[in-house]
Amino acid sequence: MNYLFISIACGLLAWIAQMDRLMVHMFIYRPIILGPITGLILGDVSTGLEMGVTIEIMFLATVFVGTAIPCDEVMSTIISTAFAVAAGGDTSIGIAAALPLSVIGQIIRYIRSSTYHLWTNMQMEKAVARGDLKGMYFWHIVMPLIINLIVFSVPTFIAVYVSADIVQALINVIPEKLIDGIGVGAGMIGAVGLAMLLKSINVKDAWPYLLIGFFLSAFLNVNMIGISIIAVAIIAISIYSNQKNEKSKNRIALD
């Protein structure tokens, strides 16, 4: 397939993923999904999976709280996966680029919610005042879809289209040992993601479970599905013991 069409497909993927975040929310905007899909489009699913996993771990715990917009993983994943595929499956340049690239999407989303979506909102409220149903749908659904198609697809398309040249230029400039070092750093990035997750969950008396999980996987090599089964069991046990406690409290109150 022509690389122009491949790049266009990547641009459309960025739009679909961003719109999924605002619409059906099937979580296809997460790197773990976008990585392999981009890999599929570019003809290298394995590299896509590797990029998807690494970037997913980087952004594991970014939670959209209130109106603060976190770093954007969509364009970052698609473009950096294209970089990795252009580098012949070497993920380190893609990984190094992923973090800076995530700022682009963040800026675009800030612009979106503070400029053109404000405009479509105002037009929509005018349609509401007229009682114009078609107008409401047009300004709430059709118009944002069209504008976002341009705003998210075009930059992604351009970046993917020129990715081979960018990556070649980077490989020429950056020494090999530095690229290896980035790979080593990428292995440690997971620690930041997991620490962020622990911080955002913030349940103080749950630390023993952290040790149990660590013990199960490090010493007994239980895989994640096995650990999930134990997690379900622990939740069930605490629900039952909570119920028992409440019942005995009620009994004491009755006596």
Next chain:
Amino acid sequence: MEQKETAVKRITRKDLWKCFWSQMFFELGNGALKEEAPGFVTSMVPIIEKVYDSKEDKIEAYKRHTEYYLSEGRAAGLNVGIAAAMEERLALQRDIEPESINAVKSALMGPLAALGDSIIHGTFRPLFAGIACSLVIASGYKSVFGPIMFVVIMTAIGFLVRYYGTFLGYSKGTEIIDAIQNSGLVRNMTHLAGTAAYLLVGGFSVGLVTVKIPWEFKFEETVVSFQSMLDGLCPGLLSMLLIGLMYFLMTKKKISPTFLLFACLALGIIGKYAGFLG
């Protein structure tokens, strides 16, 4: 005659399904000023079109929902369901104040956002994503089973939350409001989800974080690698310590995660050049 008309205007399951599908556009077009208010308006279209007759009443009802609204998109389904029940009551019996609809919405959007953000985005999403990642790593970056499982489970959770929110919100609105506001439901659920998350994060630590020290010692003729000695004592020790260090820097020293991400990359480069990481 009047009885018959009321029966025609009652909200049926079919209307609630229409309302459910309208919510697919809930967060589309949200701007910084009113956030999800336009989505709330379009979600209410099937309900308002059904229960009101005159155009003036409909416009009045739509305008009501253009007030600021911000919650978690899926958890908000409960709010839409409750608003549907209240609009129906206002239209048919006229025994509630129109302002009370927005009052209930404003009272619920905070707790629902907290519940949705912490459970869907703060716990389930990272957990299933982490499981998907470790499945992909375990397959040697070959199998797409993990990602597919992630999409299927997360979509199912989103749809279930929205479905039960809309339908139960309509049928048992006030009971649910009481349950959310009075009991420790929100706190209990986040606590349980958090406990499970800690267990799973402990499990992720070995697979998702790799730190290796390439030092080697020579004892007479045999070469002993420092890393294999460490793994013999406690596998994954360095990964766990690194997570602990990052947690300490984030919570106690208030260092931003983005800075720490770059710091990790920098440490990897320095470690590679200096020979203490590899």
